[in-house]
Amino acid sequence: MAIEIPEFFCWAKVGAESGEGLAAIICRKELERLAGQGTFYWGVGNSVGPAVTELAIDGRYPAVVFSQMRTAPSNQGREPGALLLWRACLDRKGNVLPLPDHVVVTSRAPADSTAPLRPHYALVCTTDEPLSTEAKGVMRFNELINYTTGRPLGYSHVTALVKRRAAGAPRGGPDFPILMVAALRPPYWVQLRDPILLPMDISMSLGRSAAHLDVDGWRQFAAQLRRQND
Numbered sequence: 003m004a005i006e007i008p009e010f011f012c013w014a015k016v017g018a019e020s021g022e023g024l025a026a027i028i029c030r031k032e033l034e035r036l037a038g039q040g041t042f043y044w045g046v047g048n049s050v051g052p053a054v055t056e057l058a059i060d061g062r063y064p065a066v067v068f069s070q071m072r073t074a075p076s077n078q079g080r081e082p083g084a085l086l087l088w089r090a091c092l093d094r095k096g097n098v099l100p101l102p103d104h105v106v107v108t109s110r111a112p113a114d115s116t117a118p119l120r121p122h123y124a125l126v127c128t129t130d131e132p133l134s135t136e137a138k139g140v141m142r143f144n145e146l147i148n149y150t151t152g153r154p155l156g157y158s159h160v161t162a163l164v165k166r167r168a169a170g171a172p173r174g175g176p177d178f179p180i181l182m183v184a185a186l187r188p189p190y191w192v193q194l195r196d197p198i199l200l201p202m203d204i205s206m207s208l209g210r211s212a213a214h215l216d217v218d219g220w221r222q223f224a225a226q227l228r229r230q231n232d
Contacts, residue, residue, distance in 0.1 A: 005139045005180065005183055007065075007139070007166065007180075007183075009165060009166050010064070010065075010165050011064060011066065011067050011164060012054060012057075012065070012066040012067070012125065012162070012163055012186060013066075013067050013069065013141070013159075013161070013162055013163075013164045014046060014066060014067070014068050014069070014125065014160065015069050015071045015159075015160050015161070015178065016068050016069070016070060016071065016181070017070065017071035017073075019108075019110065020084075020085055020108075020205065022209045023209065024135065025135050026208075026210070026212070026213065027209065028134065028135055028181070028182075029209065029212060029213055030106065030208070030212035030220075031133050032132060032133040032134070033212055033215060033216075033217060033220040034104055034105060034106060034220065035129065035132075037104035037217050037220050037221050037224075038102060038104045038105070040128045040129060040130055041102070041126070041127065041187065042105070042127050042128075042184075043102075043105045043107050043125065043126055043192075044066075044068075044107075044124060044125045044127055045088070045107040045108065045109055045122060045123070046124065046125060046160070046161040046191075047109075047120070047122060047160065047161070048123065048160070048161055049121070049191065050123075050125070050161060050162070050163055050190075051163075053149065053150050054190045054191060057186075058190075063128070063185035063186055063187050064186045064190065065183060065185055065186070066125055066183070066184050066185065066186050067141065067182075067183050068181050068183070068184075069141045069178035069179060069180050069181065070135075070137075070178065070179045070181055072178060084110070084111035084199060084200070084202060084205055085108045085109065085110060085111060085199075085200045085204075086108060086109050086110070086111045086122075086197040086198065087106070087107070087197065087198050087199075087200050087227055088101065088107045088109070088122065088124075088194035088195065088196065088197050089101060089195075089196040089197070089198065089228055090194070090195040091192035091193060091195055092192065092193045092195060093189065094189060098195050098196070101194075103224060103225065104220070104221055106223075106224050106227060107122075107124050107194060108200070108208070109122045109197075111199055121193060121194075122193075122194045123191055123192065123193050123194060124192050125161075125190070126187055126190055126191060126192060127184040127185065127186060128185050128186075129183070129184035129185065131182075131184075133182050134181070135181055137179040137180065138180050138181065138182075138183070139179075139180040140177045140178070140179060140180060141177065141178040142177055143155070143157070143176050143177070143178060145166050146164040146167070147164065147165050147167060148163070148164065148165075149162075149163035149164055149165045198230055200227070201230065204227070204230070
C-alpha cells in the first residue's frame with residue numbers, strides 16, 4: 003500500500019554492506035527495534051547536521067524515509083570485510099555516552115589499520131511498524147531538493163535532508179523503492195565513538211546469527227558483542 007510522504011524529511015538510501023545483504027541488516031534492525039520498544043539506530047557515513055532540528059515542527063518528530071539503492075553494491079558492499087562496532091556517542095554538550103544496550107551499529111573497518119578513522123554517525127529512529135524489505139511506495143528523485151541549500155539533490159547523496167518540490171515539478175530521473183518510514187526522535191542523530199574491531203568470524207556471520215534470535219536473544223547477543231575486547 004502506498005504511503006504518504008511529508009514535504010520535508012531525512013532521506014537515506016540503504017543497501018548491502020561488507021558482505022551483509024540488506025535483508026539481513028533489516029532483520030537485525032527489526033530485532034533492535036523490538037528490543038528498544040520502537041527505537042533503533044541506523045548508521046550513516048555523513049552528518050545530517052543541526053538543521054534536522056528545524057524539521058521538528060509543532061512538537062512532531064521529523065520523518066526519515068529509507069529507500070533501496072538502485073545501483074549494485076560496490077566491492078566494499080559485496081565482499082566480507084572486518085567491521086567496527088561502535089559502543090558510544092557524543093551528546094550535544096560533547097560528553098561521551100554509551101549507546102543504549104539494545105543498539106548495534108557497525109561500519110566497515112579501514113583497510114589500513116594505522117589510518118585515522120573517518121567520522122561515523124547514526125540516525126536515532128522510532129516506529130511502531132515492523133521493518134521489512136517490502137516496497138511501500140516510490141521516491142521520485144527529481145522531485146527532491148536539498149533542504150538546506152534549495153539546490154537539486156546530487157545523485158551520489160546517500161543521506162540528506164530534503165524537500166519535495168511543489169506540484170508540477172519536472173518528472174523523470176530514477177525512482178527509488180521506499181522500504182521503511184520512521185521518525186527521528188531526539189537527539190535525532192549522534193556522532194559515534196569508542197569503536198572496537200570485531201573478530202572476522204563474527205563480522206562474516208553477524209546477519210546469520212541475528213536471524214535465529216528472538217528479542218531476549220538479541221539483547222544477550224548485543225551485550226556479548228560489546229564485550230569482545232574486554
